Amino acid sequence: MNDSETGEAPTPETGDALGAMLRNYQETGEAAELIERDDGWVGVSAGGEFYFADYDEWPEPDRRAIDRVEGRVLDVGCGAGRAALALQERGHDVTAIDVSEGAVEVARERGVEDARVVDVADVAEAFDPGTFDTVLMLGNNFGLVGTAETAPERLRGLAAVAADDATLVAQSRDPVATDDEAHLTYHEKNRERGRLPGALRMRVRHERLATPWFDYLMAAPDTMAELASDTPWALVDTIEPEEGLDPAGGDYVGILETGE
Template sequence: MIADALAGRDDVFEIVERDDGFVQASHYGPDAYLAPYRRWPSRQRRAMRFVRGRVLDVGCGAGRVALHLQERDHEVVAIDVSPGAIEVSRRRGVRDVRLLSIDGVDGSLGAFDTIVMFGNNFGLFGGFAKARRLLRRFHRVTTERGRIVAETRDPYATSDPTHLGYHDRNRARGRMGGQLRIRVRYREHATPWFDYLLVSRDELETILEGTGWKLARVFEGDSGLYVVVLEKTVSEGGSAG
């Protein structure tokens, strides 16, 4: 899909299918992957002021964030699970881009000053327990003044009974209300089913407890979208950071 967007096709859009049968065309078109900084949503542009030092770009897509940061002399490691995204990012000039999932982030990548998770990529944490486990790992692979700049969506910013009912069924199964089970389709291609986590601000703060991270800033957008800046507390889970 990203390669088609780069080639200039104007019929590029994803279909998101949820495990309850709900199907919707993605709100995000080619611009979400290819837009220059001046066309980014305000919440993202404001949050970028808090990116510093060596950066890990999680879920880099076509490399728009990595390219912007490279232009500003940041050292960036960009990762994605899509071979197509990796290829497009390299073609567009991202210098260090790797085929790697969020689960593969570890100390072998070196230490980072900032981890960026734009495009709703906080959702890649998948669920409550996994989010807490990976946040602790992110604490270990970041410097003392490390930050996470991440985008998510409040799933409860809706009055649609289809979505509200889905939240209720999730809770009845012991899942978070906004813990989606989805797959993404484009033309003849489809991803495997995976968990994708949307959280309210209160849920986010609950997830952060004991992980070594605290909520420092919030940049609100439309339709429940928001970007957070997370900073380190003194310690992770009560021990030295």
């Protein structure tokens, strides 16, 4: 008996949903990416148009953020390679990593010279110490630190492959800067479970595919600073949208440095 006969919603197949979405967008110019949270909430992401955007189409804080990039760059969560390509054009030596094999394939095809399948949790084993001058986590990819428990270890791993005076450019958002009841209720349940309010348990879906469930963290600047406090990184600055360009509020890019 199949799903249509029982009247139940079809069960998604576990797989590289992000990679499939990027491939579809590359081939057709259309593709939807859904974000499913463990409380049943489902939202539509910015989608392929965001992942493939040229520099002059980027949100203003993203453009300001890569002006802070220096030297050799580790682009964490590269997606289709939008940041890596922009930085290559500026003459940077960029290594782009993503856990999605499909994303890495698309990034390579689009011209990213060094794109690899590497999990952020494994960077210390994947690269030599002191390799990178800048670590870049655009697209809210500070969230890849996972949870309050895993964040310090992952930040220390990134510091291990960074130079002594490196910069971490990390985009995130203040999760409580919202009046959406669904999100506020989720934040409160997180607090009851002893988790940070912006600690998401989620998966990416595209058509019949869904990634495995994973942890993703939205962190306000004070939370980012606290998570980094037991690591070589220190939050030294934030880049926030110009007035009127972030109507929901809460978006920012944190600038962290080593060697303090």
